Amino acid sequence: MSQPTFEAVNLTKRYEDGVLALDHVSFEVHPGQIYAMLGANGAGKTTTINIFLNFLEPTEGEARINGVCTHTDPLAAKAQIAYVSENVMLYPAFTAMQNLEYFTRLGGRDHHTKDEYHRVLERVGLQREAHDKRLRGFSKGMRQKCGLAIAILKDAPAIVLDEPTSGLDPQAGYEFTQLLTALRDEGKAILMSTHDIFRAREIASTVGILNRGRLVMQRSAAELGGADLEQLYLEHIAGHAA
Numbered sequence: 001m002s003q004p005t006f007e008a009v010n011l012t013k014r015y016e017d018g019v020l021a022l023d024h025v026s027f028e029v030h031p032g033q034i035y036a037m038l039g040a041n042g043a044g045k046t047t048t049i050n051i052f053l054n055f056l057e058p059t060e061g062e063a064r065i066n067g068v069c070t071h072t073d074p075l076a077a078k079a080q081i082a083y084v085s086e087n088v089m090l091y092p093a094f095t096a097m098q099n100l101e102y103f104t105r106l107g108g109r110d111h112h113t114k115d116e117y118h119r120v121l122e123r124v125g126l127q128r129e130a131h132d133k134r135l136r137g138f139s140k141g142m143r144q145k146c147g148l149a150i151a152i153l154k155d156a157p158a159i160v161l162d163e164p165t166s167g168l169d170p171q172a173g174y175e176f177t178q179l180l181t182a183l184r185d186e187g188k189a190i191l192m193s194t195h196d197i198f199r200a201r202e203i204a205s206t207v208g209i210l211n212r213g214r215l216v217m218q219r220s221a222a223e224l225g226g227a228d229l230e231q232l233y234l235e236h237i238a239g240h241a242a
C-alpha cells in the first residue's frame with residue numbers, strides 16, 4: 001500500500017492543566033481516502049487536527065504528513081497540508097478574489113490568472129456575483145467555499161477540516177460533501193471531524209470514533225457494511241463511559 005498521507009502514531013496530548021485530551025491514538029489516511037472522526041464534545045477531535053497543523057505539540061507520539069513529523073519539521077509538513085476553515089485565516093475586509101490571491105501568494109504560488117481564480121471559485125459553487133464582494137457579508141457556507149478554493153489552489157496532498165458541514169443548510173452540506181468526494185477521487189487524503197453520522201457514513205472511507213481521547217472504534221466503509229453507524233456510535237460512547 002501507498003505511504004499514508006496522514007499518520008497518527010501513538011498521538012498523546014496532555015494539556016498544561018492536566019487534561020488528557022488524546023491517549024495513544026494511531027490511525028492512517030491514504031491518498032484517495034476520507035477519514036471521518038466522530039466523538040462527543042471534548043473527545044479530542046480538534047486537538048488531533050491542531051497537532052496535524054502544528055498549532056499544538058503532542059506530549060507523546062507524533063503526527064506525520066507524508067512521513068514528515070509535524071512538530072519536528074513544521075515547515076515541510078505545513079507545505080503539504082491545507083486547512084479548510086470558514087473562520088480561521090480568511091480576511092473579512094477582502095473580497096473572495098482578494099482572499100484567494102493573497103493566500104496563494106502567501107504560499108509562494110503567484111502564477112495564477114484572474115480567470116483561474118474565477119474558475120476555482122465557480123468550481124466550489126460560489127456564484128459569480130459574489131467573487132468581488134467582501135467576505136464580511138458572506139454566509140458560513142460561502143466562507144467555507146472560499147476556504148476550499150484556497151485549499152484547491154494550494155494543491156496539497158493532505159486536506160484537513162474541523163466540522164466542515166456544521167451549520168450548513170442541507171443543500172450546502174450536500175454540495176460541500178460532493179466537493180470533498182471529488183477531491184478524494186483526485187487522490188487527496190482528507191481528515192475531517194464531524195458530528196454528522198449520516199454524512200460520515202456516506203463519504204468516509206474510514207470512520208474513527210474517539211471517546212475521551214481514545215480511539216475506541218475504527219472501521220472502513222467495507223467493514224461497516226450495512227451496520228447502523230448511529231447505533232455503533234452510541235454503543236461505543238456508552239460502553240466506554242465513566
Ligand SMILES: Nc1ncnc2c1ncn2[C@@H]1O[C@H](COP(=O)(O)OP(=O)(O)OP(=O)(O)O)[C@@H](O)[C@H]1O
Pocket residue numbers: 015016017019020021039040041042043044045046047048
Ligand atoms: N487549550 C486547552 N487547554 C486545556 N484543555 C483543553 C484545551 N483545548 C481542549 N482542551 C480539552 O481537551 C479535551 C479535548 O478537546 P477537543 O477540543 O479536542 O475536543 P473535540 O472532540 O474537538 O470536541 P467538540 O466536538 O466539542 O469540538 C477536552 O476535555 C477539552 O476540554
Ligand SMILES: [Mg+2]
Pocket residue numbers: 045046047162
Ligand atoms: Mg472540536
